[in-house]
Amino acid sequence: MQKHSMSSAARPPLKWVGGKRRLLNHLLPRLPAGKRLIEPFVGGGSVFLGSSYENYVLGDANEHLIELYQAISEKPESLCAIAEELFVEENLSSERYNQLRGMFNTEHNPKVRGALFLYLNRFGFNGLCRYNKAGKFNVPFGRPSRVPRFPRDEILAFALKAKTATFVHGDFTEVMMAAKLGDVVYCDPPYLDRDNAASFKAYSATGFDLTRHRELAECAKKLAASGIPVAISNHDCIAARELYADADIHTFYARRSISAAAERRGDVAEILAIFR
Numbered sequence: 001m002q003k004h005s006m007s008s009a010a011r012p013p014l015k016w017v018g019g020k021r022r023l024l025n026h027l028l029p030r031l032p033a034g035k036r037l038i039e040p041f042v043g044g045g046s047v048f049l050g051s052s053y054e055n056y057v058l059g060d061a062n063e064h065l066i067e068l069y070q071a072i073s074e075k076p077e078s079l080c081a082i083a084e085e086l087f088v089e090e091n092l093s094s095e096r097y098n099q100l101r102g103m104f105n106t107e108h109n110p111k112v113r114g115a116l117f118l119y120l121n122r123f124g125f126n127g128l129c130r131y132n133k134a135g136k137f138n139v140p141f142g143r144p145s146r147v148p149r150f151p152r153d154e155i156l157a158f159a160l161k162a163k164t165a166t167f168v169h170g171d172f173t174e175v176m177m178a179a180k181l182g183d184v185v186y187c188d189p190p191y192l193d194r195d196n197a198a199s200f201k202a203y204s205a206t207g208f209d210l211t212r213h214r215e216l217a218e219c220a221k222k223l224a225a226s227g228i229p230v231a232i233s234n235h236d237c238i239a240a241r242e243l244y245a246d247a248d249i250h251t252f253y254a255r256r257s258i259s260a261a262a263e264r265r266g267d268v269a270e271i272l273a274i275f276r
Contacts, residue, residue: 002052004028009050010157013072013118014065015127016044020188020233023270024050026252027186030272032229034184040172041188045069049161053184056165059175062129064117064137066169071114073162076155083115087122087150097123097141105136122148176219176230185223185230189216194268195237210239217243224275236269244273 009024020027021044028050031037035054042048042058042065060066071079090096097120104116121127124139132138168175172187179185190208220230234240236251253267 002031002033004031004051009046010161011151011154012044012046012049013151013154013158014044014068014121016046017126017128018188018191019044019046021046021050023233023252023254026250027231027233027272030250030274031186031231032184032274032276034229035182036184038175038179038183038185039188040175040185041190042066042069042167043188045158047186047188048165049158054164057168057175057178058165059168059170059172061169061171063169064113065129066167067110068114068117069158069162070167071111072155072159073165073167075111076159079111079114079118080150080152080155082111083118084150084152086115086119087147089147091119091123092144092147094141094143101137101139118151122151172216173219176223179223179228181227183228185220185228187216187220187230187232189213189232189234191233191235192237192239192243194235213239213243220273220275221246230275232273232275234271234273236271240271240273244271244275247273247275249273 009021012019012021024046027047031051036056037048037051037053038057038059039048040059042060045058048056048058058069086100091100100116101120104113104120107113107116120137120139121129123142123144125142128139130137130139172189176185192210192213216232220232223230232244241249250272252270254270255267
């Protein structure tokens, strides 16, 4: 069994809805052993940071996320120099936030856009990453009571580990089907709706519907049939149980706190489905 460094896992540089940092003790011991981990939905990167594979392929359909990770991996100090200037008192207002969000949506320089993405993530509402149908980032100001701490240590730790990683902007199908024997695939897609509640899935302008979940399950079965294990996280719900009927299913509880209403937060049942 592969040994992973849960206790020494670096904190992710981004806040991320559905981030797996709190679930590493459930996930990492159950991930299959292999030389390279492929993540088609890398998100906040907690599994990457906490696991101990020799190499990684980290993909996501969110171009801005991959662009930021590439900037961190290539020139972390350069990115920090630009981004840290945004973490100041004068940018702690709704008006200034909206200005900088508008700049982000029109910026063409990848390094500047990466710095703005980091600012929006820390100053925006609940660390959400959400886009409208035109592909414009539209998360409102989060009204933090003070200037958020700049995550320099997290950025530098990510950059250090990223020496073992390749970052890919693309659809999960492309990222998954490039897997080879010896690889392990871990998927953390936008979740299916729970049986009695909706899930957040606006990570991109196109969304992620049931058809895409079916496509993901089919990709997992194909890879497993060729000797490449695939693990998928999701809500424990009827739809997920049906989609992953051919997999080994592990159940546990996760604390969720995305809702603005306290009564809608709490422990939610999740599953890790492993196709072998």
